[in-house]
Amino acid sequence: MHEWALAEGIISTAIKVAKKENLKKIAKIKVTLGELQQIDTEIFNFALKELTKPQSPLLNKTKIELKPEKAVLGCRVCGHKWAFSEEIEKLSEKDSESIHFIPDIAHTYLRCPKCKSPDFEIIKGRGVWIDSIEGV
Ligand SMILES: [Zn+2]
Numbered sequence: 001m002h003e004w005a006l007a008e009g010i011i012s013t014a015i016k017v018a019k020k021e022n023l024k025k026i027a028k029i030k031v032t033l034g035e036l037q038q039i040d041t042e043i044f045n046f047a048l049k050e051l052t053k054p055q056s057p058l059l060n061k062t063k064i065e066l067k068p069e070k071a072v073l074g075c076r077v078c079g080h081k082w083a084f085s086e087e088i089e090k091l092s093e094k095d096s097e098s099i100h101f102i103p104d105i106a107h108t109y110l111r112c113p114k115c116k117s118p119d120f121e122i123i124k125g126r127g128v129w130i131d132s133i134e135g136v
Contacts, residue, residue, distance in 0.1 A: 003040055006128050007047035011059070014133055018058055023135030028063040030131040035071040035084060037128055071125025075112035082113055084125060 014029050031048075033039060045066065052059045071084030087110050088096045099106050107118050 002038065003043040004047045006039065007044055007051055010048065010128070010130060011051045013130055014062075015056075015058060017130075017133050018135055021135070023133075024057065025060065026058055026062045026133060026135045028065060028132075028134040030065045030067060030133075032067050032069050032129055032131045034069050034127045035125040036122060037126060039128065041066060067131060069125055072123045073106075073110070073120050074123045075115060075117055076119045076121060077117040078112060078115040080112055080114040081123065084122075087113070 010029065010031055014026055017023075018026050029048075033041070033044075045064070048064045052062045052064065072081055073084055073087070074081045084106075088099065091099070091109055095109050099109060106122070107120070110120070111118055112120055
């Protein structure tokens with residue numbers, strides 16, 4: 001249901017933007033998906049398609065483009081930044097699965113590759129948002 005709620009959020013935001021910009025039709029919505037966002041892209045895609053079925057001329061034949069965003073972590077101690085996927089490859093399959101399931105436990109498994117501090121933050125790769133809306 002998570003996917004449906006997110007898809008509804010995307011569509012209602014797109015409609016608001018379109019109305020504000022006086023668009024008659026939304027041709028394309030580009031959506032960015034964070035790597036650490038727990039999303040089943042198949043369900044998400046399906047939900048978006050269902051929600052853009054011609055309920056209004058605005059959403060008739062709207063194309064949805066999903067763009068994944070790589071997760072980037074940043075160390076709070078030394079300021080080093082690194083790609084989440086590089087670190088995850090070094091972990092066992094079980095550990096990397098748990099991180100994808102609950103990103104917050106990344107701190108249990110990951111350390112800054114430079115200073116070994118567990119005190120880091122997720123700079124990129126969380127959340128779902130609209131990248132751009134194209135319309136006429
Ligand atoms: Zn560090």
